[in-house]
Amino acid sequence: MMQNSNGYRPSSRVRSIAGVAAGEVTEPSTPAEVAESLATAVAQGSGVVPVGGGTHLGIGNAPARADVVLSTRKLDRILVYEPADMTLSVEAGATLQQVQGTLAERGQGMPIEVANPASATIGGVLATALYGPKRLGWGTLRDYLIGIAVAYPDGTVGKAGGLVVKNVSGFDLMRMHHGALGTLGVIVSANFKVLPAPRSERTVLLESVEMSALPAIRDACLNWRGKVAAFQIDKQNESASVAIRIDGRVRTTELLATELAGRVAQPSSILDPDASRSFWSSYVARFDAGNDPAFWWLRCHVQPSQSLGLFAQLCQLPELASAAMSAAPGLGYVDIRGDDGNADSLDRVLRHVRALCPRTRVVAMPESMRRDHDVWGDSVDSVDLMRQLKQEFDPERILNPGRFVGGL
Amino acid sequence: MGANALIEQLQRILGPANVVHSATDLMVFEYDGSVDAAIETARPVAVVLPETAEQVAAIVQLASREGLPIVPRGAGTGLSGGSVAQQGGIVIATTRMNRILEVDFDNRIALVEPGVINLELSDYVVPDGYFFAPDPSSQRACTIGGNIAENSGGPHCLKYGVTTNHILGLEIVTPDGKLHWIGGRGEESLGYDLHGVWVGSEGLIGIVTKAMVRLTPSPETVSVQLTDFIDVDSASNAVTEIIAAGIVPAALEMMDNLTIQAVEPAFHAGYPMDAGAVLLVEIDGVREDVADTAEEIAAICRLAGARSVRAATEKSERDLLWKGRKMAIAAMGRLAPSYYLHDTVVPRTRLASTLAQVGAISRDFDLPIANMFHAGDGNLHPLMLFDRKNHDQVERVLGASKELIKYCIDIGGALTGEHGIGTEKRDYMTLVYTTDDLAAMAGIKHAFDPQASFNPEKLFPRGYMCGEVRALRNAALAQKYGIYPM
Numbered sequence: 032m033m034q035n036s037n038g039y040r041p042s043s044r045v046r047s048i049a050g051v052a053a054g055e056v057t058e059p060s061t062p063a064e065v066a067e068s069l070a071t072a073v074a075q076g077s078g079v080v081p082v083g084g085g086t087h088l089g090i091g092n093a094p095a096r097a098d099v100v101l102s103t104r105k106l107d108r109i110l111v112y113e114p115a116d117m118t119l120s121v122e123a124g125a126t127l128q129q130v131q132g133t134l135a136e137r138g139q140g141m142p143i144e145v146a147n148p149a150s151a152t153i154g155g156v157l158a159t160a161l162y163g164p165k166r167l168g169w170g171t172l173r174d175y176l177i178g179i180a181v182a183y184p185d186g187t188v189g190k191a192g193g194l195v196v197k198n199v200s201g202f203d204l205m206r207m208h209h210g211a212l213g214t215l216g217v218i219v220s221a222n223f224k225v226l227p228a229p230r231s232e233r234t235v236l237l238e239s240v241e242m243s244a245l246p247a248i249r250d251a252c253l254n255w256r257g258k259v260a261a262f263q264i265d266k267q268n269e270s271a272s273v274a275i276r277i278d279g280r281v282r283t284t285e286l287l288a289t290e291l292a293g294r295v296a297q298p299s300s301i302l303d304p305d306a307s308r309s310f311w312s313s314y315v316a317r318f319d320a321g322n323d324p325a326f327w328w329l330r331c332h333v334q335p336s337q338s339l340g341l342f343a344q345l346c347q348l349p350e351l352a353s354a355a356m357s358a359a360p361g362l363g364y365v366d367i368r369g370d371d372g373n374a375d376s377l378d379r380v381l382r383h384v385r386a387l388c389p390r391t392r393v394v395a396m397p398e399s400m401r402r403d404h405d406v407w408g409d410s411v412d413s414v415d416l417m418r419q420l421k422q423e424f425d426p427e428r429i430l431n432p433g434r435f436v437g438g439l
Numbered sequence: 440m441g442a443n444a445l446i447e448q449l450q451r452i453l454g455p456a457n458v459v460h461s462a463t464d465l466m467v468f469e470y471d472g473s474v475d476a477a478i479e480t481a482r483p484v485a486v487v488l489p490e491t492a493e494q495v496a497a498i499v500q501l502a503s504r505e506g507l508p509i510v511p512r513g514a515g516t517g518l519s520g521g522s523v524a525q526q527g528g529i530v531i532a533t534t535r536m537n538r539i540l541e542v543d544f545d546n547r548i549a550l551v552e553p554g555v556i557n558l559e560l561s562d563y564v565v566p567d568g569y570f571f572a573p574d575p576s577s578q579r580a581c582t583i584g585g586n587i588a589e590n591s592g593g594p595h596c597l598k599y600g601v602t603t604n605h606i607l608g609l610e611i612v613t614p615d616g617k618l619h620w621i622g623g624r625g626e627e628s629l630g631y632d633l634h635g636v637w638v639g640s641e642g643l644i645g646i647v648t649k650a651m652v653r654l655t656p657s658p659e660t661v662s663v664q665l666t667d668f669i670d671v672d673s674a675s676n677a678v679t680e681i682i683a684a685g686i687v688p689a690a691l692e693m694m695d696n697l698t699i700q701a702v703e704p705a706f707h708a709g710y711p712m713d714a715g716a717v718l719l720v721e722i723d724g725v726r727e728d729v730a731d732t733a734e735e736i737a738a739i740c741r742l743a744g745a746r747s748v749r750a751a752t753e754k755s756e757r758d759l760l761w762k763g764r765k766m767a768i769a770a771m772g773r774l775a776p777s778y779y780l781h782d783t784v785v786p787r788t789r790l791a792s793t794l795a796q797v798g799a800i801s802r803d804f805d806l807p808i809a810n811m812f813h814a815g816d817g818n819l820h821p822l823m824l825f826d827r828k829n830h831d832q833v834e835r836v837l838g839a840s841k842e843l844i845k846y847c848i849d850i851g852g853a854l855t856g857e858h859g860i861g862t863e864k865r866d867y868m869t870l871v872y873t874t875d876d877l878a879a880m881a882g883i884k885h886a887f888d889p890q891a892s893f894n895p896e897k898l899f900p901r902g903y904m905c906g907e908v909r910a911l912r913n914a915a916l917a918q919k920y921g922i923y924p925m
């Protein structure tokens with residue numbers, strides 16, 4: 032979904048969450064108000080769906096109840112930014128674009144990519160723990176998170192961590208909320224260490240590469256003196272395209288890009304810094320569902336060494352002939368996506384894909400498919416321990432009930 | 440069950456050779472690395488040395504049935520009292536679970552037991568061009584399990600991140616005695632980030648029995664620069680300028696004059712004896728990058744007032760420069776019989792003012808304080824020198840510590856950057872966190888250890904966690920074992 036020109040964000044008029052009709056929208060403007068609305072929901076037995084920019088409303092399973100939509104829209108302030116200390120504290124509803132814009136003014140940034148930075152909020156990115164190709168060189172938001180404040184169903188707001196770059200004072204509650212999809216509490220603000228923006232970058236592009244050449248290319252990129260920021264392989268008809276991103280100092284990026292182009296021993300082109308940046312932002316933008324109700328996206332997780340093999344197998348599946356497919360061989364995942372989601376064919380796709388890779392997560396799927404599938408699959412370890420956490424922090428199960436793994 | 444019956448049971452699970460219970464043998468387990476700092480000592484009923492995860496589970500089940508406290512222990516180098524058995528009970532030491540089980544270079548991971556010594560893992564994979572990035576100064580002795588429990592750091596964490604950034608999955612025994620795998624085995628895991636919660640939990644919610652760790656490829660080139668300044672102020676400013684220039688060195692360490700006085704005569708690393716402070720800057724990566732970055736850093740340091748810049752790229756030369764830093768704590772024995780090593784973090788721009796405050800505290804309390812620390816992270820380690828036998832000096836150390844910690848918190852710092860809370864700083868937690876903050880942390884404890892049997896009296900402020908429950912439990916313990924915990 033898009034933010035339109037006058038800054039309107041869809042979070043304030045959510046009609047349904049993964050096919051379940053949504054109730055009233057509440058837009059608290061302080062952390063205390065968030066906690067209060069959670070406590071009220073407990074008293075009334077309502078289910079609460081926290082919503083940020085609304086870019087991934089369909090993520091997770093359909094909630095059992097969505098009586099209250101809790102929007103973080105009004106919690107959008109940058110609380111502290113200390114460029115010299117390279118630390119940032121920001122409310123959960125601030126968009127990634129807003130944050131990156133502020134940091135960019137001082138030549139800094141967070142190496143985090145999302146499909147729709149104009150709408151995606153910090154809270155949403157933390158809660159969904161989705162990441163893009165740059166994770167290879169730079170990690171995820173988890174690696175930059177140094178503090179957090181969370182509103183809990185008991186009506187309190189609890190902080191953890193702080194605003195320094197290294198801290199082991201108490202349990203690491205930050206990690207608990209990262210990727211928890213708001214099922215243990217509603218993130219109201221978060222603190223990060225930020226980085227200097229890379230001085231330069233280049234991208235080496237390879238087109239129409241034979242599938243059989245891919246393993247050698249992988250080795251050339253990953254077992255090399257240079258460090259690669261991103262490395263993606265995409266299905267291109269019967270063959271593949273390859274994109275390798277290198278960033279760092281001006282002289283070295285230029286030199287390493289040329290060296291790598293030689294190493295891969297295939298015809299290639301090298302994108303200059305501007306072209307490289309826009310190549311990757313449009314690469315990531317393809318994963319934006321927009322307003323397309325038929326958009327679907329699966330992410331298959333394997334060990335890095337198995338990802339090219341899985342990619343090759345998936346490319347052979349007739350059911351996936353028209354799907355877009357990308358592998359991240361340095362990270363160990365394959366993304367499959369399409370916009371032809373009808374219940375029948377997707378059902379078959381999912382069965383075939385999970386037979387090859389049980390740890391396949393459905394990131395997006397059409398509402399018509401919802402009822403039949405657990406988007407998380409059934410290969411999650413230690414769900415009983417996860418249940419213990421849920422029981423402790425949200426015993427009445429008001430937060431996104433049923434959306435997370437194992438029915439949590 | 441009395442103490443003798445308990446020991447018999449433990450021996451049945453582990454064999455007699457793996458159960459330590461005589462008073463003299465137990466003595467070495469009464470304290471950890473913080474012994475000089477006058478942290479309380481305490482004696483467990485028994486220390487067990489299991490060899491398998493199943494044995495660990497069996498012991499935890501036994502302890503849970505008997506309502507006995509359990510304290511996990513690695514090498515005992517911890518500096519916050521973490522592995523001291525405050526309420527007696529059973530200490531599970533992992534020293535005999537020290538195998539490297541799998542190394543997989545294709546996926547850059549290794550599966551290790553918790554008792555593997557940090558440096559041994561790196562030494563094992565270095566010939567293949569990899570290393571284990573977390574490198575606490577105690578890495579010759581401390582265990583991976585201890586690193587995980589404390590979320591340990593080290594000089595190279597500036598660039599490579601602390602322990603949590605290098606742990607992909609864990610096998611754990613929970614306080615109910617069950618074995619679980621949490622996190623991934625090289626592939627991404629789904630669901631809550633349980634292994635992220637476990638790292639840094641100081642042995643309060645279970646014991647780690649295996650760890651899947653990340654291996655990092657060794658850089659092509661490494662260069663170390665030794666830069667010397669007339670005072671800590673100009674060295675601190677150089678640190679701020681390097682960071683502000685957008686450079687992230689592999690390590691950026693500072694040592695002040697008092698440290699140099701202890702280290703140089705002992706190790707002849709070549710630190711100028713008259714320097715107010717030296718910076719040790721390590722840069723690594725591809726050779727062209729290292730060359731350019733080194734030049735830029737040298738220029739920044741000269742502008743900030745450096746008297747000289749000495750660069751070393753040969754390994755032997757680099758090792759010598761590092762030796763002074765890595766052995767600095769050991770060298771302190773030359774200056775005084777005891778020391779108290781602090782661990783606080785301040786915003787990086789406040790380094791200079793914090794060091795000035797450390798100087799003031801040193802004068803006010805008439806106590807020598809040496810500084811050797813991870814400047815790039817703002818992670819200070821003021822080291823107070825004293826004589827443990829001198830009661831007046833001990834009092835002054837405690838007073839100075841309080842002052843120092845309060846100052847750091849007041850300027851937005853943290854209680855600890857890598858040594859953990861343990862018993863040492865538990866009562867300072869309320870300086871930083873509200874009751875609501877602590878309640879959320881207690882939620883994690885309660886979710887996984889509702890009987891509060893793992894590592895009691897750690898991390899949470901005194902009297903904080905369900906006092907009544909504890910009193911009842913203590914009475915039961917006293918009846919069973921004749922132990923009267925405080």
Ligand SMILES: Cc1cc2nc3c(=O)[nH]c(=O)nc-3n(C[C@H](O)[C@H](O)[C@H](O)COP(=O)(O)OP(=O)(O)OC[C@H]3O[C@@H](n4cnc5c(N)ncnc54)[C@H](O)[C@@H]3O)c2cc1C
Nearest residue numbers: 513514515516517521576582584585586588592642647857
């Ligand atoms: C000279 C010196 C220098 C040091 N330098 C550094 C440094 O640079 N950076 C740094 O971060 N630390 C440093 N330390 C502190 C210490 O070495 C680290 O905290 C280390 O990780 C502790 O490891 P250990 O095996 O000795 O653990 P222990 O001291 O035995 O235990 C520490 C804590 O971990 C828990 N624990 C141990 N094993 C397990 C397990 N398997 N499962 C669950 N819990 C467990 C214990 O209960 C305890 O709470 C230093 C210590 C000394 C003495």
